[in-house]
Amino acid sequence: AQSVTQLGSHVSVSEGALVLLRCNYSSSVPPYLFWYVQYPNQGLQLLLKYTTGATLVKGINGFEAEFKKSETSFHLTKPSAHMSDAAEYFCAVSLLNQAGTALIFGKGTTLSVSS
Amino acid sequence: DGGITQSPKYLFRKEGQNVTLSCEQNLNHDAMYWYRQDPGQGLRLIYYSQIVNDFQKGDIAEGYSVSREKKESFPLTVTSAQKNPTAFYLCASSIQGGSEKLFFGSGTQLSVL
Numbered sequence: 001a002q003s004v005t006q007l008g009s010h011v012s013v014s015e016g017a018l019v020l021l022r023c024n025y026s027s028s029v030p031p032y033l034f035w036y037v038q039y040p041n042q043g044l045q046l047l048l049k050y051t052t053g054a055t056l057v058k059g060i061n062g063f064e065a066e067f068k069k070s071e072t073s074f075h076l077t078k079p080s081a082h083m084s085d086a087a088e089y090f091c092a093v094s095l096l097n098q099a100g101t102a103l104i105f106g107k108g109t110t111l112s113v114s115s
Numbered sequence: 116d117g118g119i120t121q122s123p124k125y126l127f128r129k130e131g132q133n134v135t136l137s138c139e140q141n142l143n144h145d146a147m148y149w150y151r152q153d154p155g156q157g158l159r160l161i162y163y164s165q166i167v168n169d170f171q172k173g174d175i176a177e178g179y180s181v182s183r184e185k186k187e188s189f190p191l192t193v194t195s196a197q198k199n200p201t202a203f204y205l206c207a208s209s210i211q212g213g214s215e216k217l218f219f220g221s222g223t224q225l226s227v228l
Contacts, residue, residue, distance in 0.1 A: 009155060036217075043119075043205055043219030044158075090157060102148055102173065103217060107157035 002027040002093050006106035014114050019063075019078040021109050023091030026072065033074040034092040034103065035065055044090060050074065061085070086113045117142045121206050121220035127228050128193065128200060136191045136223045138206035144218070145211050147189035151175060152203040152222075161204075164189055165211075193225060201226050 007022040025031055032051050036044040048059025055067040065076045074091060088110050092103040119140045128134045140147065146165050150158040160173030164183040178197025183189055189208075193200045203224050207217040 006157075034216075041222070041224075043207075043221050044217070045219070046216050049216065102146075102160050102163045104160070105150075105158040107155060 002031060002104055004091050004093050004104055004106035006089075006091050006109050008109055009107065010110045010112070012112040012114065013081045015083055016080050019076070019081045019085065019111065021076040021089050021091075021111065023065075023074045023076065023106060024072050025074060025091075025093045027093060031093045033065075033067060034094075035059065035063070035074075035076050036090045036092060036105075038088045038090065038108075040087075047076070047089075081111075081113045083113050083115065086111055119206060119208055119218055119220035121204075121223050123223060124221070126223055126225045128225060129228050131195045133192055133194050134200075134225070136193070136204055136206075136225070138189045138191065138220060140187055140189075140208045140218070142208055142210075142218060143186070144208035145186070146209045147183070148207045148209075148217065149173075149179075149181065149189070149191045150205045150207065152205055158205065161191065 003026045005024045034049045035047040037047050038044045047063050048057045050057045050067045058064045063078045065074050067074050088108045090108045091106040094103050122137045148163040149161040152158050159175050161179050162181040164170035167186050170181050170183050180192045203222050205222050206220040209217050
């Protein structure tokens, strides 16, 4: 069975600093990997996803993530944090081409940005 | 505009009462999902449905029931058997199950009186 582990339930950075949110996955077959963002009292929005092909994936709002099979990781980064990036971030995995499955989410990382 | 609508935004349940959360989508998506969100626990899958008149249990289905009589609707009933129902409930849909992007509703906060 696949699973996702997000390292660090809370990350704090200063405005303009590098953002790094960590995600490791476990899957017996090639996974699809996702990062979602959730603002307070709202649903989730897709930031980016990896399916196949290029391992460096660019998403919205300046975020990107790199799929590293050897490290089973899919860490999310942004070169320069903005106050509006403060939110909760979820990493998720699903099985490649397997019908009848749903996304499995990590427990989330809350990002705080200070001025 | 296309999207997913959850209602109500806030819901209160009395002891021994069943309550139903509504989820409607006009995206023409085949797959729909219900997740429960608790602080520090992320999202946990309750039920999902790939097509009309079919649905599967997720990781925490006990105390919940669903129906999928129409493509656009996937209501969730929280029964009296669910002893700890207080949570934020999120409905989502996707074009098909598995790999596709999920579109989320804005959620329902359920609390026990």
